[in-house]
Amino acid sequence: MKYKSVKQTHKIGNLIVYAILTFFAIIVIFPIVYSLAGSFKSLGELFINADKIFPEKATIDNYVTVITSRSIRLGRMFLNSMYYTVANVAIMLIISSLNAYVFARGNFPGKKIIFVIFSALMFINMGSITVYPLFEMLNVIHLNSSLWGLILIKAFGIPVVNIYLVKSYIETLPKELDEAAKVDGCSFAGTFFKIILPLLKPILTTVAVLTFNGAWNEYLMPSIFTMSNPEQQTLMVGITALKQSGEAAANWTVVLAAANLSLIPTLVAYVFGNRYFVSGLAAGSVKG
Numbered sequence: 403m404k405y406k407s408v409k410q411t412h413k414i415g416n417l418i419v420y421a422i423l424t425f426f427a428i429i430v431i432f433p434i435v436y437s438l439a440g441s442f443k444s445l446g447e448l449f450i451n452a453d454k455i456f457p458e459k460a461t462i463d464n465y466v467t468v469i470t471s472r473s474i475r476l477g478r479m480f481l482n483s484m485y486y487t488v489a490n491v492a493i494m495l496i497i498s499s500l501n502a503y504v505f506a507r508g509n510f511p512g513k514k515i516i517f518v519i520f521s522a523l524m525f526i527n528m529g530s531i532t533v534y535p536l537f538e539m540l541n542v543i544h545l546n547s548s549l550w551g552l553i554l555i556k557a558f559g560i561p562v563v564n565i566y567l568v569k570s571y572i573e574t575l576p577k578e579l580d581e582a583a584k585v586d587g588c589s590f591a592g593t594f595f596k597i598i599l600p601l602l603k604p605i606l607t608t609v610a611v612l613t614f615n616g617a618w619n620e621y622l623m624p625s626i627f628t629m630s631n632p633e634q635q636t637l638m639v640g641i642t643a644l645k646q647s648g649e650a651a652a653n654w655t656v657v658l659a660a661a662n663l664s665l666i667p668t669l670v671a672y673v674f675g676n677r678y679f680v681s682g683l684a685a686g687s688v689k690g
Contacts, residue, residue, distance in 0.1 A: 434665075435455065436455055437658050437661060437662060438658075438662055439455050439456050439457060440457075440654070440655060440658045441464050441465070441655060441658040441659040441661075441662050442457050442460040442461060442462065442464070443457040443460075443461070443655055444457075444459075444461060444463075444655065445653055445654070445655050447459070448654060448655050464655045464656050464658070464659035465659045465663070467656050467659070468656060468659050468660045468663060474640065474644065474660070475640065476637075476640075476660070476663070478633065479635055479636060479637045479639070479640040480637055482549060482634055482635060482636050482637070483618060483636040483637040483638070483664075483667075484667070485549075486549045486552070486553065486617060486624070486636055487614055487617040487618045487667075489553045489556075490553065490556055490613055490614075490616075490617035491610050491613045491614050491617065493553070493556050493557050494556070494561055494564060494609060494610075494613040495606055495609060495610060495613075497557075497559070497560075497561060497564075497565075498561055498564040498565050498567075498568050498606075498609055499568055499594075499599065499602060499606060500594075501520075501560075501565045501568075501569075502564075502565050502566075502567075502568035502569035502571075502572055503568075503572060503594050503598060505517050505565070505569050506569045506572040506573050507572065507577075507580060507590075507593075507594075507598075508590070520560055520562055520565065521562060521566075523560055523562050524562045524563065533623075533626060536555060537626070537627070540554070540555075540627075546627060547627060547628065547629070547630045547631040547634070548627065548628070548631065548634055549624065549627070549628065549634050549636070551627055552623055552624065552627055564609045564612075564613070567605055567608065567609060568602065568605050568606070568609065571602065571604070571605040572598060572602070575598065575601060579593075579597050579598070579601075580593050580597070580598075583596065583597045607675045608675070610671075610675060611671055611672055611675040614667075614668065614671045615668050615671070615672075618637075618638075618664075618667060618668055619638055619668070620636070620638065621638045621639060621642065624636045624638065624639050625639045625642070637660075637664050638664065640660075641657065641660045641661055641664060644656060644657050644660060
């Protein structure tokens with residue numbers, strides 16, 4: 403009887419957990435479903451039947467407008483977003499993996515102090531105060547109206563959270579690997595590139611997916627630094643600008659169509675990285 407009671411309590415607990423998770427899943431998914439359905443409506447139907455999720459008469463005209471319009475320049479903005487995002491991912495992987503390896507396996511004076519300073523950066527957020535100084539610095543080298551200026555800023559940044567994740571993952575790897583590599587004649591750097599780096603695929607995939615999502619959806623900095631150079635605008639900046647454009651002024655169905663198209667790359671990145679994403683995030687979050 404006691405065993406059945408415990409089993410029944412366990413089932414009830416699971417049902418409650420599933421109900422809560424289902425509730426939050428609906429909250430998260432509903433805006434995406436509404437946006438996707440709204441993109442297949444005409445502008446009149448979107449406003450008249452705003453309380454209805456699915457269109458009475460579906461149309462792909464909004465997607466045709468986004469893809470074929472010369473003023474929206476979807477292809478150009480897509481390429482800008484892609485090279486900006488790929489550059490961010492590459493920089494983040496290099497900086498995170500190298501810094502994490504040095505702090506996890508390196509032994510040098512001041513290591514703990516430097517890592518504490520790095521860690522303190524997580525609690526310092528200057529926000530928009532730094533935008534003007536960065537703009538002026540890039541103005542000196544004539545990169546203040548280009549995405550390459552933002553990429554340069556990223557190259558000199560310190561991604562503390564990603565370093566933490568990769569460092570924790572490296573610390574789960576047995577140090578015997580390093581010792582065996584050293585016996586075979588590998589240097590400190592050689593051990594990283596030949597032994598450690600190939601084992602970091604799960605956590606680096608996690609970092610890559612998170613960075614891809616963040617860079618692809620970034621709006622504030624790209625909008626500021628490409629304000630005077632429309633040819634360098636990213637997809638997120640362009641979609642927001644659609645609301646003020648002559649062709650899509652107040653045409654929210656076109657904006658929804660463009661926004662839905664912009665989701666595709668992040669979904670593709672997650673699908674390809676999903677195999678390692680959860681395991682890498684779990685392993686990199688807890689030292690085990």
